[in-house]
Amino acid sequence: MKILTYIQDGSLRVGIHTDAGILDAQHALEASGHRGGTTALSLQELIAGGPELLRLLNTLAGQAAGGADPSESIVLLDEAALELAPCVPSPGKIICVGLNYRKHAEETNSPIPQTPILFSKFSNALAAHLEPVPLPAASQKVDYEAELVIVMGRTARNISKEDAYEYVYGYCCGNDLSARDLQMRTPQWLLGKTCDKFAPIGPYLVTADEVGDPNQLNISCSVNGELRQSSNTADMIFKCDEIVSYISQHFTLEPGDIIMTGTPEGVMLGYPQEQQVYLQAGDTVTVAVEKLGSLTNTMTV
Structure with missing residues (x-):
């Protein structure tokens, strides 16, 4: 099931995507x-x-999309007319994994991590599909990072890798926008990672049953239509089950927490310095992950 969150009369509403609306x-x-x-x-x-509520909504969505709504009162909405919110609007934690694609680590001349590199973003960084992202005045080097995002469905503490997927609700596209000049100012990356709207996610939260193996998904990023990143989650150093298990060994994961699992090669930071052209106002960035849809945001001043 593809789930989205939208804004109506100032309130958040949950929507279920169907081919009919x-x-x-x-x-x-x-x-x-x-x-x-x-x-x-x-x-x-x-x-x-x-699963019980999901099955019920799946049935209702199927009836409405097929014109077989028993109540004859369920109206399907035009997605293009909706004001979308982040598909997970209020995660308790936004956890990120750094240097988790082998070729990305190589392009940035970084050693291959022996354990997951974790950092965080705050809720101010969340942004929705099609929401403008303001470029911070303090940075001149804002970079894109296409990512697969894990959304937790159950409380997870000290769980094994073998059991990890039982705790995952679903997945979505994410863009771990990064102000490289701020990120590299100190050994802690936080300053360059959690600027306002620097964690777009969406448009859909896709339930795990529709995704299958999250470690075999094509992932890409384009800027103004030019393909910049093109890879597969198979290149991840630490797979999704390893990441969830590892984090749970150190702190508790709660339902609705999101984990950004790292980005593949092709970021601007990996280009030779003389070829680096960072994001500018007016640039449109699209992240696409197989089975999850496409996430688009335009940079603004």
């Missing part, structure tokens, strides 16, 4: 007699509802 999850549940009240279903509630 977007199903408002709360409206569909109310119309079918499965949920009442005035508070819209949140993504956290959807995750907490587990």
